[in-house]
Structures are given as C-alpha cells and as structure tokens.
Amino acid sequence: MKYFIPNLHNLPKSATFVINKNKYRYSKHYKINGMKKILVSGGAGFIGSHLCTRLINDGHQVQCLDNLFTGSKKNIAHLMGNPRFEFVLHDVENPYETEVDEIYNLACPASPIHYQYDAIKTIKTSVMGAINMLGLAKRTKAKILQASTSEVYGDPVIHPQVESYWGNVNPIGIRSCYDEGKRCAETLFMDYYRQNGIRIKIIRIFNTYGPRMLSNDGRVVSNFVVQALQNHDITIYGSGNQTRSFQYIDDLIEGMVRMMNTEDDFIGPVNLGNPNEFSILELAEKIIKLSGSKSKLIFEPLPHDDPKQRQPDITLAKEKLNWKPTIELDEGLQYMVEYFKEIIPGKQYLYNGQTM
DSSP states (O other): OOOOOOOOOSOSSOOOOETTTTTTEEOOOOOOOOOOOEEEETTTTTHHHHHHOOOOOTHHHHEEEEEOSSOOOGGGGGTTTTTTTTEEETTSSSOOOOOSSEEEOSOOOHHHHHHHTHHHHHHHHHHHHHHHHHHHHHHHHEEEEEEEEEEGBSSSSSSBBBBTTTOOOOOTSTTHHHHHHHHHHHHHHHHHHHHHHHEEEEEEEEEOOOOTTOOOSSSSHHHHHHHHHHTOEEEEEEESEEEEEOEEHHHHHHHHHHHTTTTTTOOOOOOEEOOEEHHHHHHHHHHHHHHHHOEEEEEEHHHHOOSSOOOOHHHHHHHHHOOOOOOOHHHHHHHHHHHHHSSTTTTTOEETTTEE
C-alpha cells in the first residue's frame, strides 16, 4: 500500500489566509445574535471536520484553522458556503489572533505514518500549538479544550486505563514525538489553568473511525476496509492478539461537545472511547465478513513500541458527561465499508462475494 505524504513546505509561514465561499481574504469575526464564536484548530481533518459540522448545525459561528498537512478542504467543502463558517489556512506553530468564545485544539497529525514523517514538526505542533492556543484563550478569556489521546498511556500496565493512570511511555522511541508531545500539551494546559486561571478542558481520545478518514494513512480500520474492498491481503502486524477499542466518530463528537459544556470547575482529563475491546484479528474477520471479501490474512512484524492492549475506563465520562457510545462496531464498520466504496476511484469492489 502506498501512503500519501503531504508537502510540509507549501504553507507560507508569514501569511494567514481566510477562505469563505472559496475566496481568499482577510477577515474578522463578529458576534451575531449571541451565538458562540468557536475556533477549531485542525478543523479540516478527520475529527475536526465532523466537529465543525456539528457546531455549525448547533447554530454557532465557526472558524476552522488548518495547515492542510493531513486535513483537506474536501472535508469541509459542504460548509464553505455557510456564512457562519470560515476556513483559515494557518499553522498553529505560529501565533494567531482572533476573537472567540471557545477553542477546540485538535491540530496535530494522529496517524503514525504522518506523525513519524517529520517527528520534530509533530512535537512542535503539539507544544507550540498548545502554547499559541492557550495564549489566545488567555487574551480572549475563551474556554479551551485540548484533544489529547490515549497514547499518553503508552503501552499500559493497567487495564482498562483510568484517567489517574500516569502511563508507560517510551520518551525516546519513534512514537515519542506524538505521545510525549500530547503529554507535554496536557502539562501546559494544567499550568495555564493553575497559573493564569484559564478555563480548560482535557479529553483523551481512544481509537476513532468513520467517514473522512484517509484511505492510506496506515490506521488499522481504514487499512483493513480498503484492503478488503480491493480483495487484497489484509496486513496484520504481530500476532493479531493485541487489542483495541474502536469508537465511531459521531459518539466522539457528542462527547467533545458535552465536555466543553460542563461547568468550569470540571476540567478532566476524561477518557472518550468505546470500552468494548477487540483483538486486531477479530477486527479483520469482521471487516472481511461485512465486505464479502475473499482477502487473506498476512502477518508482518509488530512495529516498535506498539501497545499490546488499549481499553478506556469511561466511568468518569458516564458520571460527569452523561455520555457513553451508542454505535457499536458492526454498525460503524458497515458505514465505513459504504463510505470507502464511494471514495476509492477506479477499483472493483466485492460485496457479499460479488464483484461490483
């Protein structure tokens, strides 16, 4: 499988552009009828684009920041004509000035293929991005949410993972640029909260899948679905007995919005994930069955520092957010199969064993 590696050097460092209705212009936000003005960094990515859609549907004014490293304007094309939506081509390593009520800080490549491509840029995005977004929150007195990750737990020795667990992370491994970058971002959020009184929220996102995932970014659900639809061998790394917990994107977005809307004295961190645990082998078998594929399983060595198990304890989310996942794996995978049938051009797919 060939992986798409975007060009990091196309974005002018000195310029920020705002796109609305496909026109480039400088712009400011103004409050309209009391709606919230919300900034989403990384808003053109997989998770960010779904969050922007939800916030627009909820009646808010949304400013989407993205450098389009792994994000895409295709993900937000359906929003571009909306007068309450603006896209800003900007890298969060650089400061950004606007007036907002809330900030969702999502900016950072999340797939190992992408975050390992330029490890220094990855950690700078996490650390400098957090500093710049927190600085904006301090100036505007905005509430800010940090999209952290289950990777802060590393290869856990406590199972399932609770928020009080400090983790088991290799600080010098090939995944460290992402894992430690996110851990440092959490530290920055807590220090801005303690020292400057910034209103913060921290969530830890577990494996999430759904439409708008890149078909070739190396993540396990999208990899398996694409390979199955093309009737290619499905690649299992390691024995396949390592476990993951998979949540559908709609469940995550609901949890994020609920977390942002909690009282200021509740800051987290909070795990957001589906606690149902599956082995990688089980996932592959489900996808083969749902797609009607005749793919075979092949086995490759397990990547370095790959966690052996991952499962969230969501007791805190249930208690504080009244939240739990509603879409189980079989249903969500069916949505994924249908989505990738539409977006992979020039291929023949299998459905219930029949070529189509």
